[in-house]
Amino acid sequence: MLMEVKNQIKVMFLSLKYNIMKQMINKVTFITNIVFMILNNASFIVQWIILFSLKDNIGGYTISQVVLLWGIASSTFGISHILFNKSFELSDLIINGKLDTFLTQPKNVFLNVISSDTSISAIGDLIYGYICLFIYGINISNFILFTIFSITGAIILASFASILGSTCFWIVKGDIIADSLVNIMISFDTYPGTIFKSTVKIILYTVIPVGFANYLPIDTMLNFNIMNLIYIFAFTALIVLFAFFIFNKGLKRYSSSNLMSSRI
C-alpha cells in the first residue's frame, strides 16, 4: 500500500517535470507568463493601500495581515494549478469523453488525470505567495506553517474543483456550475472572512470551503491554535476522500467519445 502511494507520488512528480519541460520549449513565453503573473497579483496591493487609506482596519485585519491573506491565497492557487491543473478542467474531459487515455494506464486514474497538466503562470502565483510572506515578516515557524497551509489549501481547492468537475458524470451543464463555484472560492479567498455576515460565513466553511483553505489557516498563523490545525488536516483528509469517492463513482457512468488521443 505504502509502496503504491510512493510510486504514485513519483509518477505525479515525473508528470510535473515533463509538463514544465514541455512548456520551457518557448523560453520567452515561459518567463513572461511567470513574471507577469507576479505583477498581476502585485497590482492588488494598490487596491488594499487605497482601502486602508479610507479605514484603519478592515474586518479586524491590518494591511500586513491582508498581504499574508493574499500570500496564502496565491500560493494555494499556485500549488493547486502546478500539481493538479487538470482538476480545474475535469468537466471538459468528462463531457467530451477524453478520459480514455488515462483509463488504459496502470496507475490511479483520478490522480493520473488531475496531475496530467501544469499551469506555468501558477509558478508566478506560488512565488508571489512567498514574496507576500516575506513582506509580512518571515521567520522559521511562519515559513513552516505557511508552507503547510499552502499545501493543505491547494489540496482542498483541487479536491473541491474535482468534486464539482465530477458532477459532469451526472449533470449535462455541470461544467458551467463547476467553473462558477470554483471562481466563487477564488473570489472570496482574498478578502477577510470577517467582513461577511454569519450566514455567509457558514457557507464559506461548508458549501464553499474557503474557510478551511484560507481563513482558518490565517487565523492559525496569527494566533496559533493546535485545534485549528487538527480541523484543517481533518477537513483536508475528508475532502480528498470525498473527491476520490465521487470521481470513482462517476467513472462507472463514463462513456467514451472514441476520441483518439495520447499523452505527450
Add this chain to the structure above:
Amino acid sequence: MKKYLYIYKATLIENLSYIANILLGFINFFIMIFVFVNLWQYIYSDSSQIINGYTMEQMIWYVLTTEVLWYGSKNKVLLQEISNDIKTGNIAYNINKPYNYVFYILSKHLGEITIKLILYIIVGILIGLCFIGPIQNFNFINIPFVLLTLILGVLINSILRIIISTISFWIEDSTPFHWVYDKMILILGTLFPIEMFPDFLKPIIKCTPIFVVTYGPAKLLIDFSMQNFTQIIIAQLIYLIVSILIVAFLFSKGVKKLNVNGG
C-alpha cells in the same frame, strides 16, 4: 461598412441561441457584487457617511455600473482569437479575405457582447433598485449622454484589447499582457472612483484607460454634470483616435513580421 454590419448582425443572431449560457455566467457577477457590497458596507460603518464626496449608495451604484461594463464586455474573441489566429497561422487566410481583419474582429466582438451587455445592464439596474434603491438626483434626460459615453467606453476598451493581442506578432502569447490590463481596469477602475486615489495619483489615473472606459460612464450615471460630460467625451475621442492609429500601425508592422509555415 455594410460587410462589417453583416458580420455584427450574424454574430449577434448566433449569440441569441446561447442566452442560457450567458445567464449561468451571472453567478460570478452576483458573487463579485456581493463581495464588494459587503466590503463597502464595512467601510461605510455609518450609511449616512460621505467618503471623498460619495455616499454609500453612490459608491455601490458606481461599483455596480463598472462591474456591469466589465462583465458585459468581456469576451474570448479579443482575448484569444487574435492570438490563436497568429499562433496557428490562420491569420494568413484571414488577411487575404476581402475585409480588414481588425474591423472584422471588432464587428465580431461587438456582435458577441451586445446581447450580454444588455442583459447585464438590465440585471444591474434590477439589483441596484432592489438592494440599494434609486440613484439620488437621477434625471432621465441624462440617459443619452451616459449611453454615449458607455458605448464609446466599450469601443475604446475593445480597440485597446486588439492592440494588446497584436503583441502576439512579436511574442507568441499575449495573454500575460491582457492580465495586466485586466487588473488595471478591474482593481483600479471598478472598485473606486478616481476621487478615492491619493492626490498625486489622480492626474496619472485620469490619463489611463480607466478614466474613459469605466470611470466616465459610471461617474456620469451617479453624479451627472455637463462639465464632467464634456471632459469625459473629449478624453474618449482622443483615446479613440489615438488607439485606432496605434492598432493600424502595429498591425501593419506585425503582418510584415508574420512567418507562416505551409499547411
